[in-house]
Amino acid sequence: MAVFKPDNVEDLYEMGEVLGSGHFGQVRKVRERSTGTLWAGKFLKIRKSQCSLLGLERSNVEREVMILEAVQHPNIVTLKDVFESRAEVVLILELVCGGELFDFIAEKENLLESEAIEFLKQILEALRFMHGKNVVHFDLKPENIMLSDKSSPQPIIKLIDFGLARRICQGEEFRSTSGTPQYIAPEVINCEPLNASADMWSIGVITYILLSGLSPFQDETDEETLANILAMKFEFNDRYFSTTSSMAKDFIQKLLVKDPSERMTAEDSLHHPWIKPL
Numbered sequence: 001m002a003v004f005k006p007d008n009v010e011d012l013y014e015m016g017e018v019l020g021s022g023h024f025g026q027v028r029k030v031r032e033r034s035t036g037t038l039w040a041g042k043f044l045k046i047r048k049s050q051c052s053l054l055g056l057e058r059s060n061v062e063r064e065v066m067i068l069e070a071v072q073h074p075n076i077v078t079l080k081d082v083f084e085s086r087a088e089v090v091l092i093l094e095l096v097c098g099g100e101l102f103d104f105i106a107e108k109e110n111l112l113e114s115e116a117i118e119f120l121k122q123i124l125e126a127l128r129f130m131h132g133k134n135v136v137h138f139d140l141k142p143e144n145i146m147l148s149d150k151s152s153p154q155p156i157i158k159l160i161d162f163g164l165a166r167r168i169c170q171g172e173e174f175r176s177t178s179g180t181p182q183y184i185a186p187e188v189i190n191c192e193p194l195n196a197s198a199d200m201w202s203i204g205v206i207t208y209i210l211l212s213g214l215s216p217f218q219d220e221t222d223e224e225t226l227a228n229i230l231a232m233k234f235e236f237n238d239r240y241f242s243t244t245s246s247m248a249k250d251f252i253q254k255l256l257v258k259d260p261s262e263r264m265t266a267e268d269s270l271h272h273p274w275i276k277p278l
């Protein structure tokens with residue numbers, strides 16, 4: 001069992017504003033008392049007993065920590081420290097101040113394909129690195145793609161929230177139905193064995209949204225959204241894609257492929273002519 005620092009996190013960090021909250025607990029801005037540096041503290045409630053439904057299994061938190069320690073990359077949030085008290089584990093994470101990618105996009109009139117490509121290159125570099133270490137995110141969505149400084153002419157992308165991530169080694173089988181309906185791959189819905197290609201499907205959905213503002217499979221209810229995914233029911237409606245290049249549509253079509261083995265990998269995507277013209 002991993003041992004985390006038993007110190008009281010508030011002895012070392014001053015608590016700041018809540019940045020987000022979820023089933024897991026809260027993310028807060030925290031200031032390191034010794035240096036004044038700002039970090040993001042992810043406060044995770046741990047189950048007090050095996051049969052409790054409140055909070056997370058400690059093993060899940062240990063997995064997230066192990067994975068974050070294994071994937072140190074310029075486009076992946078850095079884990080600095082881990083503290084544990086009675087029923088709480090606190091991850092001290094790199095603070096990503098530029099907010100979510102899609103809030104950034106929403107503030108702009110429209111996104112040029114060249115701008116979308118610069119964001120996607122960074123996301124794909126992070127995925128090529130992670131997938132090369134057999135780490136799969138399994139929850140890639142606009143909320144988990146953040147910018148380090150949105151006022152920069154070339155904002156840096158940071159992938160966050162590895163709570164659903166897994167290390168899947170060769171020969172191992174992993175199935176899960178977790179994730180967010182709009183972005184999950186058909187094999188997740190069918191509870192089939194999963195691998196890195198599930199992340200690549202999510203990149204296809206995210207690219208479609210980046211270029212059109214529309215979500216390709218989203219419907220009135222989650223059930224209808226999932227049915228659209230299994231039916232591969234998406235199109236490039238001229239109302240939203242009339243100025244989109246055929247190369248960009250080809251890139252999306254090579255990711256939104258039902259058979260995971262036929263889908264582009266992160267490596268393939270970085271060499272697609274839309275991303276890397278000859």
Ligand SMILES: Cc1ccc2c(c1)c1c3c(c(C)cc1n2CCCN)C(=O)NC3=O
Nearest residue numbers: 019020027040093094095096097143160161
């Ligand atoms: C400035 C800002 C605002 C909201 C933030 C964050 C930073 C943030 C961060 C992280 C996580 C897991 C969630 C976060 N959230 C919650 C929402 C994430 N989509 C994180 O790991 N570093 C962050 O800066």
